[in-house]
Amino acid sequence: MSDIAIKVENLGKLYRLGEIGTGTLGQDLSRWWARTRGKEDPFATIGETNDRTKKGGSNYVWSLKDVNFEVKQGEVLGIIGRNGAGKSTLLKILSKVTGPSRGSIKINGRIASLLEVGTGFHPELTGRENVFLNGAILGMNKAEIQSKFDEIVDFSGVERYIDTPVKRYSSGMYVRLAFAVAAFLEPEILIVDEVLAVGDAEFQKKCLGRMKDVSRNDGRTILFVSHSMPALKNICTTGILMETGKVSFSGSADEVIDYYITNFLSFNTDTRIKITDKNREYDLLRQIEYDSIEFVNPVEKNMYSTEDDIAILITLKSKIDREDFRIAFSIFKMDESAVGTFFSQETLSIRKGETKDFVITLKDHQLAKGQYYLDFSVGIGNELIGATEYDVVTKTLFFEIAYKDTSKTQMMVLWHSGWGAVNFHNVDIKAI
Amino acid sequence: MDSTDVLTKPGRPAPATAEPEEWTEVIQPKTSLLDLGLKDVWRYRDLVMLFVRRDFVSTYKQTVLGPIWFFIQPLLTTIIYVIIFGNVAKLSTDGLPTTVFYLSGITIWNYFSLTLMNTSTVLRDNAGMFGKVYFPRLTMPLSIVISNLARFGVQFALFIMVWLYYIVKGSSIHPNALIILTPVLVIIMGVLSLGLGMIFSAMTTKYRDLAMLLAFGMQLLMYATPVIYPLSSIPAKYKWLIMANPMSCIVEAFRYAFLGTGSFSWGYLSYSLAVTIVVMLAGTIIFNKVQKSFTDTV
Numbered sequence: 082m083s084d085i086a087i088k089v090e091n092l093g094k095l096y097r098l099g100e101i102g103t104g105t106l107g108q109d110l111s112r113w114w115a116r117t118r119g120k121e122d123p124f125a126t127i128g129e130t131n132d133r134t135k136k137g138g139s140n141y142v143w144s145l146k147d148v149n150f151e152v153k154q155g156e157v158l159g160i161i162g163r164n165g166a167g168k169s170t171l172l173k174i175l176s177k178v179t180g181p182s183r184g185s186i187k188i189n190g191r192i193a194s195l196l197e198v199g200t201g202f203h204p205e206l207t208g209r210e211n212v213f214l215n216g217a218i219l220g221m222n223k224a225e226i227q228s229k230f231d232e233i234v235d236f237s238g239v240e241r242y243i244d245t246p247v248k249r250y251s252s253g254m255y256v257r258l259a260f261a262v263a264a265f266l267e268p269e270i271l272i273v274d275e276v277l278a279v280g281d282a283e284f285q286k287k288c289l290g291r292m293k294d295v296s297r298n299d300g301r302t303i304l305f306v307s308h309s310m311p312a313l314k315n316i317c318t319t320g321i322l323m324e325t326g327k328v329s330f331s332g333s334a335d336e337v338i339d340y341y342i343t344n345f346l347s348f349n350t351d352t353r354i355k356i357t358d359k360n361r362e363y364d365l366l367r368q369i370e371y372d373s374i375e376f377v378n379p380v381e382k383n384m385y386s387t388e389d390d391i392a393i394l395i396t397l398k399s400k401i402d403r404e405d406f407r408i409a410f411s412i413f414k415m416d417e418s419a420v421g422t423f424f425s426q427e428t429l430s431i432r433k434g435e436t437k438d439f440v441i442t443l444k445d446h447q448l449a450k451g452q453y454y455l456d457f458s459v460g461i462g463n464e465l466i467g468a469t470e471y472d473v474v475t476k477t478l479f480f481e482i483a484y485k486d487t488s489k490t491q492m493m494v495l496w497h498s499g500w501g502a503v504n505f506h507n508v509d510i511k512a513i
Numbered sequence: 514m515d516s517t518d519v520l521t522k523p524g525r526p527a528p529a530t531a532e533p534e535e536w537t538e539v540i541q542p543k544t545s546l547l548d549l550g551l552k553d554v555w556r557y558r559d560l561v562m563l564f565v566r567r568d569f570v571s572t573y574k575q576t577v578l579g580p581i582w583f584f585i586q587p588l589l590t591t592i593i594y595v596i597i598f599g600n601v602a603k604l605s606t607d608g609l610p611t612t613v614f615y616l617s618g619i620t621i622w623n624y625f626s627l628t629l630m631n632t633s634t635v636l637r638d639n640a641g642m643f644g645k646v647y648f649p650r651l652t653m654p655l656s657i658v659i660s661n662l663a664r665f666g667v668q669f670a671l672f673i674m675v676w677l678y679y680i681v682k683g684s685s686i687h688p689n690a691l692i693i694l695t696p697v698l699v700i701i702m703g704v705l706s707l708g709l710g711m712i713f714s715a716m717t718t719k720y721r722d723l724a725m726l727l728a729f730g731m732q733l734l735m736y737a738t739p740v741i742y743p744l745s746s747i748p749a750k751y752k753w754l755i756m757a758n759p760m761s762c763i764v765e766a767f768r769y770a771f772l773g774t775g776s777f778s779w780g781y782l783s784y785s786l787a788v789t790i791v792v793m794l795a796g797t798i799i800f801n802k803v804q805k806s807f808t809d810t811v
Contacts, residue, residue, distance in 0.1 A: 096809065173808075177540060177647035180805045186540040197645045205571040214567055217560035218648050246574075 084154045086189055086270055086302040087175070092148040093183035094170050094326075097141055144170045146326045148184070152319075154269075155300040157292075159307070159317030159334050161341050166323040168306050172196060172274050175304065190269030190302070193220050197274070199259030204248035208239060208258055211247050215262045229265045236291075237261035257284055264291045270302045271295065292316055310338055310416035342415045348452050348479050352379035360474040369406060369431060369459050369471040372396040374478055377440060383480040387450070387504065391480065392442040397459060399431040406431070406471070410441065411456045412448070420453065420502040427461060446482075449504035450496040454479045549801055553649040560648060564656030565663070583667040587623060591616045598741045607743040607774040609686065613672075613679050614772070618740035620672045621767050624665040624699070625706045625760060626731050631657045632710025633727055636718050636800075636807055643808055650804040651797070654714070658707045665699070676771060687773025694770060698763050705759060705789040708796035715796075715803035739764050744776055759785040 145167045152158050162168050173179045175186060176194030201218040202211050212233055216226040226233075234240050237258040239250070247255055273292065293316050296303050307313050313320070313334060320337030322330040330340050353375035354360075360371075376383065377392035385391055395408070406429050411422040423443070431437050455478050460470035496504065554561075573579045591612060598604045599611035606614040632654040636643070639653060679686055717723045738760045739747075747755055755761050762781035769775035 173644075174540065178644055179808045181540060181542050183542055185542075187536040188538040188540070189536055191537065194646065200646045201642050203567055203571055205574045206567060210566070210570065214560075214563045217557070217563045218642075218646055220557070220648065222556075223559040223563075 085151055086154045086156070087152040087304075088187040089148055089150050089184070090187070091184035092145055092171070092174065092181055092186060093143060094145040094167075094174060094179075095141055095182040096144045096170075143326055145174070145181075148326070148328055150321055150328055150331060152270075152302055152304065154190075154302055155296065156319055157296045157303045157305060157317045157334075159305050159313040159320040159337065160323060161306075161313065161320060161337060162323035163345065167326040168323050169196075169274070170326075171323070172272055172304070172306060176272055188270065191220070192270040192272065193266045193268035194272035195219075195263045195274065196272070198256060198263055202247055202255070202259060205246055207246055208234075208243040208250070212243075212258065212262055215259065216266075219263060219266055220268065221266065225267070233261045233265050236264060236287075253284075260284075260288055264288065264295075268301070270304070272304045274306045289316055310342070311418040314338055314416065338416060348415065348454075348481075350383045351478070352376045352383065354477050356474050356477070360477060361472075362475055363470075363473055365470055365472055367472045368401045369397055369399045369403060371457060371459065371472055371474045371477075372398045372436065374455075374457065374474075376478060376480075377442075383478070384483050385446075385480055387446075387448070387482060387484060387506070390442050390444050391446060392440060393455070393478070395439050395441065395457065396436060397431060397439065398436045399433060402431075402433045403461075404430045406459060406461050408439065408441075409458045409460075412453050413456065414502055415452045415454070418502075420448065424463075445507065447503050447505055447507070448482045449500065449502050450482055450484060451502065452479065452481045453502075549797055550649055550651070554651045554655070557649050557652050561652045561656045561659065564652065565660040568656065568660040569663070580667070583664055584671050587616065587619050587668050587671060590619050594619070594741060604742050605746045607745055609772055609774060610679055610684050613675055613684075613686070614743075614768075615741065616672050616675055617768050617771060618764055620665070620668045621698075621702070621764050622735060622738065622740045622760075623668060624661055625702050625763075626735070627664070628658055628661045628703060628706035629710045629713075630727070630731065631661065632707060633713035633717065634724060635710070636714045636804065637721075637724075640808065643804075651800070654707055654711055654800070657710075658703050662699070662703060685773075686771075688771050689769075689773060691766065691770035691777060694766065698767055701785055701789050702760070702763055704793050705785075708789065708792035708794075711796035711800035712792070715799045715807075718803060718807040734758070734760070737761075739768075739775075743768075743774065745774075756781055756784075759788040 148167075148171065160168050160171065170179075172194065173196070174181050176192070176196060178194075178196070199211075199215065201215055203214065206214065209230075212230065213223065213226050216233075217223070234243055237254075237260070239254045239258050242250065242254065247258070250258070271292075289312055292303060292305070295301050296316070296318075303316075305313065305317060317334035320332065320334045321328050322337050322341055330337055332340075353373060355373045356371040373396045375394050377394050380389070393410075397408075405427045407425045407427045408429065409422060409424045412420040414420060423441075429439070454476050456473070456475045457477060458470050458473040460468055460472075462468040569580075573582065576582065578585070594615040595611045599606065599615070635653045635657065636650070643650065676686070680688075713723060713727055717727075735741075737755060737758050739755065744752065744755065744761065744765050762778075762785045765775045766777045766782060769777040
């Protein structure tokens with residue numbers, strides 16, 4: 082019995098850029114004309130000589146080139162890479178949605194892919210009907226779906242509405258039901274793409290848990306693409322890093338994620354940042370908005386010791402009069418997992434047209450050695466009465482926490498990532 | 514990072530893995546033309562039926578009359594034809610009552626044209642879904658043929674009712690034993706429209722103009738088929754031209770079997786059958802070839 086589930090060999094995918102559609106008949110005719118005269122295909126030659134993925138060089142681009150890797154049975158492989166690195170193309174070929182231009186993929190076992198949840202859901206059909214349709218699209222037969230139907234409905238938590246057309250569902254319910262169908266697929270190999278970016282936090286946790294279950298307990302192979310480092314770290318055993326259509330690094334999941342973080346997530350030592358749209362993930366009204374954020378009394382390389390206070394000056398601009406807003410900030414680790422958040426009292430005020438500075442000082446931060454970055458928000462209200470955010474800015478300032486004098490005063494010079502991101506030091510121990 | 518080689522962590526032993534002798538599946542750039550994946554289609558047969566169901570439910574949800582529309586559409590068309598072609602243009606119906614004459618033609622023609630029109634856009638219409646998940650693409654056109662077959666069944670029942678009414682009334686209708694050929698005619702028609710539809714579907718992914726052409730072409734084709742006129746009204750000189758259309762023989766045979774006028778010959782039926790088989794094979798091959806890479810071009 083073999084233990085390789087997927088073997089990818091010299092895989093390549095050539096894409097033609099630009100407008101496809103207009104003028105193709107002309108191209109096709111000249112291609113045909115060239116062939117009948119025994120000449121080479123005038124358009125393919127461009128692609129053949131374009132060995133490197135150069136931008137602007139030609140109309141053809143290798144979206145994937147010479148990709149080689151193996152996945153063993155029971156392995157959970159995380160695929161990491163920036164946008165455009167070829168992750169999606171790889172998944173598309175693996176799920177047979179499109180064909181490769183070169184190379185081959187050998188698969189041992191039944192494969193099912195989730196590039197999207199709820200594919201084929203029809204708004205007019207009821208939840209029940211859609212479960213069957215979607216399940217069949219994903220490769221289950223009617224009897225299989227029937228036998229798991231109760232579990233699926235139970236997992237989704239939309240039991241009450243199962244006979245209602247899904248067009249009346251909230252988007253959350255829709256996604257829950259869709260994911261539930263997928264979660265009960267029983268292929269030997271499962272391919273999952275970013276589908277966890279939807280649903281509320283509790284449901285996301287449930288999904289991740291389910292995936293973990295499936296791989297640990299049932300020994301199934303999973304290929305998982307996500308931008309969420311915590312999610313990848315949580316469920317993957319091994320990983321590959323993709324870059325410009327190639328596999329540039331492979332190893333255990335932790336190794337690959339660490340490599341990616343150090344090489345690709347841009348830790349920088351700017352001490353002041355002018356806020357731009359690059360820092361904004363949400364399209365908010367921004368009645369009050371961040372203009373700039375900077376460290377007060379900046380330190381070299383933004384490297385603070387475990388004992389330093391961190392002081393930050395923020396500059397807000399307002400289009401409204403407001404007497405009672407709050408600001409908040411969160412500290413994140415470089416793998417995008419949150420460490421903690423601070424909410425101010427709702428006592429800050431600003432006037433229409435005013436540009437106002439505030440200084441925030443984080444005392445006794447208790448952060449462990451490592452690299453961090455800061456997100457900020459400004460808004461009113463809370464979870465109970467309903468919150469309104471005026472502006473949310475992410476990945477603003479980056480900083481590092483280090484030990485001041487590693488040789489003498491500190492017991493620990495290294496900090497293990499498994500210990501978390503907080504190094505408590507306001508702790509009393511007494512013998513009684 | 515511009516390195517082309519794969520960096521593996523040093524000290525990681527090359528995995529000693531045994532390769533299976535037989536892979537479940539191998540994905541390669543090129544596959545044989547005749548690799549139609551029919552086995553896969555069979556495995557997904559439940560999906561075909563679910564697509565059929567989806568078609569029905571989604572078409573008639575939130576309509577007041579629901580499936581009654583199956584009846585209304587051919588009835589209205591027949592009435593219009595009776596008025597325009599029968600009463601105004603006074604086209605010959607071979608002495609048959611105009612209603613039953615037109616209804617027979619429309620019933621048959623509707624099945625053919627609806628199936629062809631629906632399958633011809635199947636790849637483009639479902640590009641979103643096809644781009645996200647794999648299932649045998651053939652299931653989609655197959656489901657269209659089947660759901661249209663059910664629609665045809667209802668319309669055929671309507672035709673039978675009208676037909677019986679005229680028989681009881683004692684009109685000049687002379688059904689004969691060829692009625693038992695009806696299933697064969699329906700199958701030929703279904704397969705022919707499926708084959709043609711798949712060819713068009715594959716071509717329209719690249720050349721969208723064909724979709725326009727087809728909509729127009731279907732109207733022309735109806736006039737090149739003895740739907741609103743009997744074959745006998747065509748001068749003998751041009752008869753071959755009409756009969757070159759494989760649908761002509763089907764419509765004529767159907768009419769001959771049920772109404773007793775028209776023409777029927779085994780020769781023409783064999784011809785239709787032969788064309789159908791060729792079209793179906795070509796359609797399946799072209800469709801299969803295109804579906805492997807069409808998500809890149811749509």
